[in-house]
Amino acid sequence: MALSPRLEFRQAQSLTLTPQLMQSIRLLQLSHLELNDFVDAELLRNPLLEREDGGDADTDAPEAPERAPEGQSYEDTVEHGDRIQSADTIADGYDTSVENVFPDQPGQDQLNPQSRLDRNGASEGGEAPDIDQFVAARPRLSDHLENQTNMILRTPADRLIARYLIDNLNEAGYLAVEPQAIADQLGAELADVEAVLQAVQGCDPLGVFARSVKECLAMQLREKDRLDPIMMRLLDNLEMLADHNMPALMRAVGCDREDINEMLAELRQLDPKPGRAFDVGPVEAVVPDVFVRPGPAGDWQIELNTEVLPKVLVNRVYYATVTKKARDSGEKAFLSDCLQTANWLTKSLDQRAQTILKVAAEIVRQQDGFLLHGIAHLRPMTLKMVAETIEMHESTVSRVTSNKYLSTPRGLFEMKYFFTTAIASSDGGVDHSAEAVRHRIRQLIDAEALSDVLSDDTIAEVLKREQGIDVARRTVAKYREGMNIPSSVIRRRQKKNLEQVG
Incomplete structure (x- = not known):
């Protein structure tokens, strides 16, 4: 068969990530502090953007829904309830009565002298300090x-x-x-x-x-x-x-x-x-992105913390005014680009907020047992389980749960803490969380006698036969080693030594 060049036409579909789409994806994984910094930078670059409380301009920002979905609330004010105290509040009044035992130890004020600087690095009353005055910050x-x-x-x-x-x-x-x-x-x-x-x-x-x-x-x-x-x-x-x-x-x-x-x-x-x-500057309490509190009907009310969400508007009045005075095509193109970017940002911020709320609502639904009864009822939950339920991609859920916090009656939690490994049930029932399996493995080992030290294979068989947990021997070995429990051979030797000493 002779080889010769030829031309072919093929038709195919593919998804192209535009710069704005990539930026929207990046916004999902930003914390509220990083998001506010990003918005501040956009406000400086784009003359058509302004804070929501910056004036009475006619805008086209997305309107808030007239009524929140059932079981959810978008109220601006939230009752905080019984949340865990921040570390600096708990530490107030703590005292050690023997500090004079160590008279040569410097006090906290000597350890962390700090001057207040503005955003440009200048001190409150003078010029920006020389770079040589700075040293590497101590880790927290x-x-x-x-x-x-x-x-x-x-x-x-x-x-x-x-x-x-x-x-x-x-x-x-x-x-x-x-x-x-x-x-x-x-x-x-x-x-x-x-x-x-x-x-x-x-x-x-x-x-x-x-x-x-x-x-x-x-x-x-x-x-x-x-x-x-x-x-x-x-x-x-x-x-x-x-x-x-x-x-x-x-x-x-x-x-x-x-x-x-x-x-x-x-x-x-x-x-x-x-x-x-270590760094002993003022403790910065983690601010929750979502509040979760019991509802009057025994359900959970889920609310976005609107205090930390940046609110920006598009000033169309200013756009119409300056567009009329634009002198050349370059200025008009600049204004058109600013308008497009401003519209994109307002819609992206609204979509980000709704996505966070949707993921948080699903986490609360699946971890209802933990919120009601505690850590022993932490359910196995993966990114895939949440993504399939809310019809989103796993990568989207992963980005949403990064650096986001839920304030619940049991305290403040990062969203990622609720995702655990699931172990299949041998009888087709509800899956078991990895933590629950580890706990049962430890119970079996703690209860074993010298004459009946359990091997990893035996433990796997017992878990499957008596508790319906379908787990492989190598998984038992991995969990056992993770809990710093020695093998059956070493445990048998240890028990014999203890019996002889006794």
């Missing part, structure tokens, strides 16, 4: 800890609890609320909260998540292998040290003045406020 404690907890903890439920613990740290890095309060707020078991707390107390800097100076110092001494009974008695009587009552302290600890001085030298090498090494 919350960000530093969240990166670690995401690696330490495997399940979304545990990470959610850890996020609550982080949000309730004060500037010194101490936990300012009791675990029981967090368990009540989330509807979780106290044992689960305490297990997460114990896991995150090993995070860097060592000493964070302590509930007192004593616990903070004990955590650091334990890491150094110096927490012996005598040192523990010293920590139990720190108030005597603060009162400079050395005779009483020596009697309580049971050692002489020389030993006391040596132990105090060790204490002064520790950091009683581990959180202060």
Whole structure:
């Protein structure tokens, strides 16, 4: 067969992403702060755009619906209800009574001197400072800890609890609320909260998540292998040290003045406020994008937080005025482009708001059990499940849930926290969440006897036979390793050693 060139005509359809369509997609994943910055930049570039409260110009901005869909509300004012307090509010009044034990430690005011700057980098009363005056900003404690907890903890439920613990740290890095309060707020078991707390107390800097100076110092001494009974008695009587009552302290600890001085030298090498090494500027409370609260008929009312949504209008009066005075085609083309961009922005902002509300409503519908009864009822939910229900693409749902927060009666949550892995049911019933499967695996292992240590294959069979959970052996092994549970061989050896010691 001879090869020769030839011409062919083919007809095909394809989707082309225009610059405006790409920009609309990008708007979906912006947080409300990033969105407001974007809108501010557009207001500077486009003379036809103005804030909604900027005047009485005739506009063509999309009108709000006359009546909200059933079960939803677009009210401007929202009753906040029982939302979790921000970290700075909880930290008010927190006090440590032994600061004079560490007289050489600088205070918070010395650690974070800051001057107020305007948007151009200039100080309030002078010129912009020289670039050499700036140094790299210190990382925030919350960000530093969240990166670690995401690696330490495997399940979304545990990470959610850890996020609550982080949000309730004060500037010194101490936990300012009791675990029981967090368990009540989330509807979780106290044992689960305490297990997460114990896991995150090993995070860097060592000493964070302590509930007192004593616990903070004990955590650091334990890491150094110096927490012996005598040192523990010293920590139990720190108030005597603060009162400079050395005779009483020596009697309580049971050692002489020389030993006391040596132990105090060790204490002064520790950091009683581990959180202060990080950015301790004013805590910026996360502002929710959507409010969720119980409705009068037992349903949920879902409302956009209109306070954080930018509102822009197209000034058609100004457009008509300047168009008449345009002198050449270049000016007319510029004005036409500004009008087109302004119309696109107002419609895109409205579409973004409606999309967020639609996704939030579906999340609330599927996670109704969690909102009513707590973390144990967190349902398995994937991006695909939400996307199919609301007839959107998975990538759209993914963008919408990025950096968006729901304020619920159980607290403030990032939308992505509600998405978990689903494990199929062997009997065709309701799927099981990965967290629930992990919990059942741990229960089976905790209940096993020395004569009946369960292998991963056996656990998979038990889950399928007794609880209808269709899970593979390798999945059991992955979940077991994620919970830091050793294999059946190692567990059997450990149980034998414990039995011999007993």
